Amino acid sequence: MTTSHADLPLVLDRLTGPPLASQLTGQLRDAVTSGVLLAGERLPSTRELAATLGVSRTVVTAAYAQLFAEGWLEGRHGSGTYVSDVAPALPCLSASGTPVPASTSPPAPDSDLIEMRAGIPWAAGIDTAMWRRAWRHAGTRVPSFFPGPYGLPELRGVLADYLRRGRGIAVGPDHLLVTRGVAHGLAELSAALVEPGDRVGVEEPGYPSAREVFRRAGAEVVPCRVDADGVVPDELPGDLRLLYTTPAHQYPLGGRLPVARRQALTSWARATGAVIAEDDYDSEFRYDVAPLPALYSMDPEVVVYLGTTSKTLTPALGVGWLAASPALVRLLAQAREKVSDRVPEPVQHALLAMLASGDLERHIRRMRLEYARRRAALMALPGLRGDSAGMHVVLELRRPAADFVAGAAERGVGLSTVDRFFAGDPVINAVILGYGAISGSQVRRAVTALSPLLPA
Ligand SMILES: Cc1ncc(COP(=O)(O)O)c(C=O)c1O
Numbered sequence: 001m002t003t004s005h006a007d008l009p010l011v012l013d014r015l016t017g018p019p020l021a022s023q024l025t026g027q028l029r030d031a032v033t034s035g036v037l038l039a040g041e042r043l044p045s046t047r048e049l050a051a052t053l054g055v056s057r058t059v060v061t062a063a064y065a066q067l068f069a070e071g072w073l074e075g076r077h078g079s080g081t082y083v084s085d086v087a088p089a090l091p092c093l094s095a096s097g098t099p100v101p102a103s104t105s106p107p108a109p110d111s112d113l114i115e116m117r118a119g120i121p122w123a124a125g126i127d128t129a130m131w132r133r134a135w136r137h138a139g140t141r142v143p144s145f146f147p148g149p150y151g152l153p154e155l156r157g158v159l160a161d162y163l164r165r166g167r168g169i170a171v172g173p174d175h176l177l178v179t180r181g182v183a184h185g186l187a188e189l190s191a192a193l194v195e196p197g198d199r200v201g202v203e204e205p206g207y208p209s210a211r212e213v214f215r216r217a218g219a220e221v222v223p224c225r226v227d228a229d230g231v232v233p234d235e236l237p238g239d240l241r242l243l244y245t246t247p248a249h250q251y252p253l254g255g256r257l258p259v260a261r262r263q264a265l266t267s268w269a270r271a272t273g274a275v276i277a278e279d280d281y282d283s284e285f286r287y288d289v290a291p292l293p294a295l296y297s298m299d300p301e302v303v304v305y306l307g308t309t310s311k312t313l314t315p316a317l318g319v320g321w322l323a324a325s326p327a328l329v330r331l332l333a334q335a336r337e338k339v340s341d342r343v344p345e346p347v348q349h350a351l352l353a354m355l356a357s358g359d360l361e362r363h364i365r366r367m368r369l370e371y372a373r374r375r376a377a378l379m380a381l382p383g384l385r386g387d388s389a390g391m392h393v394v395l396e397l398r399r400p401a402a403d404f405v406a407g408a409a410e411r412g413v414g415l416s417t418v419d420r421f422f423a424g425d426p427v428i429n430a431v432i433l434g435y436g437a438i439s440g441s442q443v444r445r446a447v448t449a450l451s452p453l454l455p456a
Contacts, residue, residue, distance in 0.1 A: 024063035039085040115414040118392040120437035123314045130359040137353035138346040149333040151178025158355040174326045181320040190217035201243040205421035230257035233264035248283035254386015269302035282311040282390040374435040391436030411449040
């Protein structure tokens with residue numbers, strides 16, 4: 001829990017001790033390094049702590065400022081002061097008692113593994129005030145008799161605006177279906193469109209969950225080669241019922257599909273009768289490149305667009321959306337009704353509140369800056385690719401990727417190879433470095449730990 005703060009054992013000596021601010025700084029620093037205060041715990045506000053200790057607020061503000069500068073504390077927008085994730089168990093103090101900057105700390109031990117998992121966002125970055133506002137709103141709404149199969153009409157309205165502003169997609173509410181996320185949308189799409197034995201193309205390497213969803217629908221999954229730019233339309237078979245693709249940021253290699261290939265892709269779909277499922281999972285996080293319009297907006301009749309809050313907020317929320325022709329949306333909604341499936345209404349109300357208030361877009365802007373900082377720190381490593389969007393990059397290696405993963409683990413960094421993203425034999429020797437779920441200081445520590453493993 002980060003909403004309440006610890007009772008701190010602080011005793012200030014007003015008569016004989018050093019200045020109160022430095023006493024307080026020292027005692028708080030000791031509380032962090034000894035594990036009395038744990039990473040993620042919230043500190044009292046300066047006003048509260050000043051009142052508890054009977055000192056002026058300036059004393060507390062000065063102590064917090066010093067500990068901020070040293071990296072022991074961090075602020076979260078609008079929600080207070082927290083102990084940063086500098087591990088208490090690390091030998092972070094030099095012999096003289098002065099803190100060692102995180103970037104020069106030795107690699108973390110096993111118990112403090114820095115897990116660079118792909119695709120997990122920084123849930124700790126969610127502003128608790130925004131989150132509470134959304135759920136307070138959801139809590140005031142009386143549940144409907146039975147939720148409609150399309151999703152809340154107001155939500156579909158604000159989603160249409162969101163997609164227009166953020167992705168240049170011009171849709172009305174009747175083009176939109178609220179889902180529980182991309183995987184749910186893909187499952188409904190395959191239930192409606194894919195017959196057992198149909199051939200469904202998935203990028204190779206590609207998103208394993210997408211492959212699994214199509215397999216469950218009885219499809220024959222056909223690996224479709226990708227290169228550094230994304231899927232290669234010229235090589236697509238002519239007999240696919242559906243093609244799953246990630247044009248904004250190929251998952252996992254990170255290519256951004258060029259316009260000519262986008263055109264070739266929609267022409268291929270028109271010529272063969274295939275449907276394209278465009279997974280736009282993380283395009284909100286884009287760095288140093290202008291956005292390309294979604295594939296959907298190039299040809300809405302052959303493309304189904306899938307979006308999610310799993311990257312912008314958290315996969316724990318379980319809500320997303322799908323844009324398609326109104327006829328297909330109707331078909332999907334009818335199919336949903338037949339199996340009595342639904343998207344929980346309180347979740348929809350919470351998302352509606354975050355969208356309508358502008359909170360979600362503010363959160364995305366803040367997280368974009370945060371991820372951009374982490375990405376910039378990570379780019380100190382040579383040879384990374386796929387860095388124009390999202391929250392992971394790929395490192396192609398000359399030596400076996402599994403050896404690199406083992407070497408990284410010995411140095412306290414958890415990585416995975418790209419192997420699991422291949423349906424067939426992996427043809428690339430690479431590892432994934434995810435920076436969504438680790439803090440900036442962990443990214444810097446990971447860079448320090450991994451650098452010696454890479455050729456200069
Ligand atoms: C390529 C890709 N698409 C979509 C998602 C999210 O899917 P969902 O909305 O089902 O949580 C992920 C999550 O890891 C992903 O990697």
